Amino acid sequence: MTDIATPRLPAAGDPAPALVLPDDTGTIQELAAQRGGWVVLFFYPKDFTSGCTTEVCDFRDRGSAFRELGAVVWGVSVLDSDSKARFKAEHGLDYPLLADEDHAVAERWGVWVEKHNYGRTTMGVGRTTFLVDPEGRIARVWPKVSVEGHAGQVLEALRQSMGRG
Numbered sequence: 001m002t003d004i005a006t007p008r009l010p011a012a013g014d015p016a017p018a019l020v021l022p023d024d025t026g027t028i029q030e031l032a033a034q035r036g037g038w039v040v041l042f043f044y045p046k047d048f049t050s051g052c053t054t055e056v057c058d059f060r061d062r063g064s065a066f067r068e069l070g071a072v073v074w075g076v077s078v079l080d081s082d083s084k085a086r087f088k089a090e091h092g093l094d095y096p097l098l099a100d101e102d103h104a105v106a107e108r109w110g111v112w113v114e115k116h117n118y119g120r121t122t123m124g125v126g127r128t129t130f131l132v133d134p135e136g137r138i139a140r141v142w143p144k145v146s147v148e149g150h151a152g153q154v155l156e157a158l159r160q161s162m163g164r165g
Helices: 050-061 063-068 081-091 104-108 150-161
Strands: 020-022 028-030 038-043 071-077 097-099 112-117 120-125 128-132 138-142
Touching (some): 020 097, 038 150, 050 071
Parallel strands (some): 071 097
Antiparallel strands (some): 020 028, 128 138
16 A cells, blocks of 8 residues: 655645746746735636636636735646636636646645546645735635635635734
């Protein structure tokens, strides 16, 4: 029997792991550069799939509310910047999608996980969202996200974390 270590998700209070990735335009985005503001960081499995489309559009539809609170929203998944640009354009997204092609960031954040589908075992991104506070610490974690209404839950948690809930 193979002993596969379960990746450890950062927990509330932990420093956010490093994140430096190209976005849908090829511009390098760095989490450390966002210090002083709130960041919603959601990891999703793959561009152009139904659940991921629902999730990115839900964050898009609530984008003005996140911006009014001064929060930045970033979506992260595998596939390259070109795929991210097409996905973003197709759905009119108003926030960056980050390309983690080698899944190194997903591994660092504990979201590169074993998945089971139709009797096959593969590795992939586990749908997970993190709220990062202005000091660069994890404020909230949503593991194994269900996409319906998720962006609303994150928005409400952001308001509560800011004392506006």
